[in-house]
Every structure is written in C-alpha cells, then in structure tokens.
Amino acid sequence: MASQSEYPQSAPAEDTPMEDLSEIDNDEPLVEEESMFNDLRITTLPGAEEGSASFEIKGEDHTLGNALRYIIMKNPEVEFCGYSIPHPSEEKMNIRIQIYPEYWETTKPYDVLLKGFDDLSDLCDHVTEAFTAAKDAHGKHEDK
Amino acid sequence: MPSSTQNIDQRRVVGVEAEIVTNVTSTDFPGHWPNEDHSWDINKFKQSFKVVFHKNSPLFAEFDLIHIDASIANTFRRILLAEVATLAIETVYVSNNTSIIQDEVLSHRLGLIPLTGDKAALRAMKWYTKAAPGEAARYPTDEDTIVLHLRAACERLPGAKKSETDPDKLYKNHSVHARDLIFEPAGKQVQTFAANPVRAANPDILIAKLRPGQEIDVTMHCVKGIGQDHAKFSPVATASYRLLPLIKIKKPILGRAAERFAACFPKGVIAFEADPNTGEKMAVVGNARNDTVSREVLRHEEFKGFVELGRVRDHFIFSIESSGQFDADELFLSAVATLKAKCTYLKRDTQRMLKKQALDARSGRDQSRLKRGDRGWME
Numbered sequence: 001m002a003s004q005s006e007y008p009q010s011a012p013a014e015d016t017p018m019e020d021l022s023e024i025d026n027d028e029p030l031v032e033e034e035s036m037f038n039d040l041r042i043t044t045l046p047g048a049e050e051g052s053a054s055f056e057i058k059g060e061d062h063t064l065g066n067a068l069r070y071i072i073m074k075n076p077e078v079e080f081c082g083y084s085i086p087h088p089s090e091e092k093m094n095i096r097i098q099i100y101p102e103y104w105e106t107t108k109p110y111d112v113l114l115k116g117f118d119d120l121s122d123l124c125d126h127v128t129e130a131f132t133a134a135k136d137a138h139g140k141h142e143d144k
Numbered sequence: 145m146p147s148s149t150q151n152i153d154q155r156r157v158v159g160v161e162a163e164i165v166t167n168v169t170s171t172d173f174p175g176h177w178p179n180e181d182h183s184w185d186i187n188k189f190k191q192s193f194k195v196v197f198h199k200n201s202p203l204f205a206e207f208d209l210i211h212i213d214a215s216i217a218n219t220f221r222r223i224l225l226a227e228v229a230t231l232a233i234e235t236v237y238v239s240n241n242t243s244i245i246q247d248e249v250l251s252h253r254l255g256l257i258p259l260t261g262d263k264a265a266l267r268a269m270k271w272y273t274k275a276a277p278g279e280a281a282r283y284p285t286d287e288d289t290i291v292l293h294l295r296a297a298c299e300r301l302p303g304a305k306k307s308e309t310d311p312d313k314l315y316k317n318h319s320v321h322a323r324d325l326i327f328e329p330a331g332k333q334v335q336t337f338a339a340n341p342v343r344a345a346n347p348d349i350l351i352a353k354l355r356p357g358q359e360i361d362v363t364m365h366c367v368k369g370i371g372q373d374h375a376k377f378s379p380v381a382t383a384s385y386r387l388l389p390l391i392k393i394k395k396p397i398l399g400r401a402a403e404r405f406a407a408c409f410p411k412g413v414i415a416f417e418a419d420p421n422t423g424e425k426m427a428v429v430g431n432a433r434n435d436t437v438s439r440e441v442l443r444h445e446e447f448k449g450f451v452e453l454g455r456v457r458d459h460f461i462f463s464i465e466s467s468g469q470f471d472a473d474e475l476f477l478s479a480v481a482t483l484k485a486k487c488t489y490l491k492r493d494t495q496r497m498l499k500k501q502a503l504d505a506r507s508g509r510d511q512s513r514l515k516r517g518d519r520g521w522m523e
Contacts (some may be wrong), residue, residue, distance in 0.1 A: 037500045042493045044501070057490065063222040064486050070215035074184035076174035110498055117491035122186045123216065124484035127209075128477060130195045134207065135473050138197035143204065 051099040053109035205472035223479040224383035226371040240361040258467040261342035272367040286331030290366040298354035323347035345468025387455035389435035402427035408441035
C-alpha cells in the first residue's frame with residue numbers, strides 16, 4: 001500500500017506530473033482528490049466521541065461563530081453548542097457540539113454542523129429576498 | 145397609543161430599569177420552554193421575519209430587521225465592517241515629495257481616501273496577492289490593480305500685493321485635493337471604467353498643503369481588500385444597529401405632570417391626548433423610535449410606578465453609512481451573500497474533511513485510531 005509520502009501535499013493538481021498517477025493503487029485516492037484535501041479550513045479536534053465533537057475552523061471569528069452557534073442551538077437534537085476563540089492572535093475558531101444521547105444512533109456531530117450550514121444558508125436566502133422586496137417597495141432617494 | 149408596542153410579547157422585551165437591565169438573553173431555543181417548539185424552521189422564519197425601510201439613499205440606509213436573533217444581526221454588521229471588499233490605495237510610489245508632509249504620512253492619508261468608480265467593474269476586479277517571501281515577484285495586471293497619479297507643484301502667482309495674506313491670491317496649487325487624483329486606465333480598464341472612472345468618492349478631501357517650490361509627484365496602486373486587513377478597505381463609514389425602545393405608561397399621567405413627563409424624553413417621543421373621561425391633557429407614547437432610553441424619567445419620584453422602559457430584543461434598527469464606493473443597500477446584500485458564501489465553502493470543506501477521514505481510516509494510515517474502534521470520521 002502506498003504511503004503518505006508518495007502524495008504531493010502542497011503542489012497544485014495541474015503541476016503534478018503524470019508518472020505520479022500511475023504509481024498509485026486504484027483503491028487509493030487520486031492525486032486530484034488528494035489536492036482537494038489541501039487547505040481544508042476545518043478539522044475535527046482530538047477527543048471526539050460518538051455524540052460530541054469540537055471542530056476547529058481556520059480564518060473565522062465571532063462573525064460566523066455566533067451565528068453558527070445560534071442556528072445549531074436551534075436544532076432540537078443538540079444538547080449543547082458553544083464556540084470559542086482560543087487565542088486572539090490566532091485566526092481560529094473552535095465550535096463544540098454535543099448531542100442528546102437518544103439521537104446518537106442517527107445523528108453525528110458533523111451532521112448537526114452540516115445542517116447548521118444549510119440552515120444558515122436558507123436564512124441568508126430569505127433575508128436577501130425580504131430585504132430586496134422591502135427596498136424595492138420603499139424606493140430610493142438622493143443624498144441630501 | 146400604537147397597540148403593537150403595548151401588547152407586545154413580554155418575552156421579546158428587555159427591561160431597562162434605573163440601575164439594571166432584565167430579561168437580556170433570547171430564550172427561543174428547543175428545550176428552554178416546556179411544550180414549546182423552538183427548533184429552526186425556515187417556513188416559520190419566512191412568516192415572522194420582516195424588513196421595513198425608513199431611509200434609503202446611496203450613502204445612507206436605515207431599515208428595521210424584525211424577528212431576527214441578535215447573533216445574526218450582529219454577524220451582518222460585522223461582515224459589513226470587516227469583510228465586504230472594496231478598492232483602496234495600497235502602494236504609493238513617491239517620485240518626489242518636497243511638501244511638509246512626510247512620505248509615509250502622505251501615503252497613509254492617500255490610502256484612507258474612499259474611492260469610487262464603475263461598480264460592476266470594481267466588483268469584477270480580482271484579488272492582488274503579494275508574493276510570499278522568497279517567491280518570484282507578482283506583477284500587477286489590469287484585472288487586479290488600478291493606477292492613480294497625483295502631481296502637484298505650487299508656484300507664486302505673479303502680481304500679488306506685498307501685503308496680501310490670502311494664499312488663494314498668493315499661490316497657485318497651494319492645496320492638493322482628492323479631486324487631483326488622476327486615473328490611468330490600463331488594458332481592459334479603458335472600456336470597463338469608460339463611463340465611470342475611478343476617482344475619490346468625495347473630491348473635496350484635502351490631501352496636503354503646499355508652498356512655492358514644493359512639489360508632490362506620486363503614483364499609486366489600488367487593490368481590492370477587506371476591512372479585516374485594514375480599515376481603509378471597510379466599505380462603510382459606520383454600520384450599526386440599536387433595539388427599538390419601548391415605553392409603557394401604566395397609569396394615566398395628566399395635566400402639568402404630563403408635560404413634565406414628556407420633558408424627560410426627546411422631542412416627539414411623548415405625545416398628548418385628551419383624557420377620555422375628564423378631557424384633561426394626558427401623556428401617551430408618540431414616536432418611541434426616537435427615544436434614547438436615557439432613563440431620565442426613572443429619576444423622578446413622581447413617575448414611580450407610572451412607566452416601564454424597555455427595548456424589543458428582536459427589533460433591530462439598522463443603519464448603514466456607505467463610504468461612497470457602493471450604495472448602502474447593496475452593501476447589506478453583499479454582507480448577506482458573504483455569510484452565505486462562508487456557509488457554502490465551509491460545508492464543502494466539512495464534507496471533504498469527512499471524506500479524508502474516511503479515506504485515512506480505510507488506508508490505515510493511522511493504525512492506532514483503528515485499534516480504538518471504527519471511529520473513522522474522528523481525527
């Protein structure tokens with residue numbers, strides 16, 4: 001089985017020579033796929049369990065943190081959700097999700113996170129719609 | 145008295161008392177109230193959420209966001225301040241500067257000038273990324289950089305009286321303004337910015353003052369950036385919200401007391417009506433929106449028990465003041481779109497992370513994890 005070192009870790013996919021592809025076992029991810037795993041902004045922090053996990057999101061702060069916390073707390077399967085910025089000089093935001101034990105079989109913390117992103121997107125769509133309608137109804141005037 | 149502000153759901157009210165605030169946090173979460181469903185439902189949100197516009201001009205918009213949580217309203221505000229991209233002067237090449245203002249101070253002043261231009265062309269601009277240390281230099285292109293020039297030299301005006309003290313009569317070009325910035329379109333920019341060239345949003349900004357013999361000759365490169373990186377990229381002069389004030393008069397306040405009561409509030413907040421029984425002058429709530437919730441009324445012993453002050457927790461009076469590059473209402477829509485984009489990208493990254501964890505587990509790159517049981521998705 002191919003070891004990790006055979007995969008280019010940072011080179012963009014288009015720069016990868018064809019030979020690298022031929023060396024890879026078919027069961028293994030392709031180089032293109034591997035490059036898609038570079039620069040992921042989210043990781044699962046150690047200590048995750050069946051119904052609870054913390055995720056670290058790079059480059060996010062209170063802006064997304066609090067909105068995401070709110071929408072995840074609106075999920076009835078969630079017992080606890082909180083976020084923190086461990087250090088102000090690191091651009092990282094940790095979000096913690098815990099699920100009520102009765103939902104452990106059907107829902108994983110990442111399901112809740114993904115639903116949070118979907119719900120927040122839906123919210124944005126409707127805010128855009130309602131805002132545009134109200135704006136058009138009101139009309140626009142010149143600056144004084 | 146508007147009934148809507150009187151019979152408001154008490155859960156929506158943040159109480160403001162003389163020394164304390166009450167009922168501050170929102171409680172509309174599942175599990176908080178017995179036998180009530182507060183789980184997220186987009187259809188419920190669609191029914192309850194309201195936007196009401198009050199003012200909308202290119203540079204200023206005021207509107208109400210009703211039935212939305214503070215965390216979401218605050219996210220929009222924060223994105224407006226720090227994450228909606230604008231164009232600003234990033235690099236200043238000083239060919240000559242003999243003015244009293246030092247090069248670095250002049251550069252900083254130039255950077256802070258809000259720019260404007262064709263909105264579609266500005267939006268279509270790409271990001272210019274500086275080369276990392278050790279990397280080959282990246283050259284600016286017509287897609288990511290706008291070039292401006294500023295050239296000014298001060299001279300004496302001939303024929304001025306010796307006793308003259310007015311600089312306008314003594315010198316030529318003694319004040320350098322933002323209107324003196326000259327846009328030098330390159331490549332495609334000649335067409336895209338033809339109707340609406342890049343220029344200062346406010347032409348009257350004073351950049352420097354000169355005296356005869358002094359000269360400024362600089363070339364500027366403008367790039368797209370966000371307020372998180374530098375305040376000059378922030379598209380708003382300010383974006384803020386406040387909660388709708390709520391005044392509840394519990395017992396009739398009549399006659400001269402009604403006037404003293406009204407004097408505790410800004411003009412127009414308290415109105416007068418005739419008491420239906422006696423015809424006496426009676427204080428009623430006029431325009432509570434204009435109240436500052438100063439709590440002055442709570443300092444007066446005579447009104448103790450007559451009035452309750454508060455704010456509506458989910459009624460945001462949002463105001464956006466644009467710095468001039470984009471219209472205030474457009475900026476709000478960009479902020480909402482930015483939040484949506486964050487969700488979309490992070491959702492994709494989460495799915496990739498899960499895929500990576502599953503692949504990692506399968507290929508046995510992390511044997512120790514497999515020994516602990518099948519918890520492939522956990523890193």
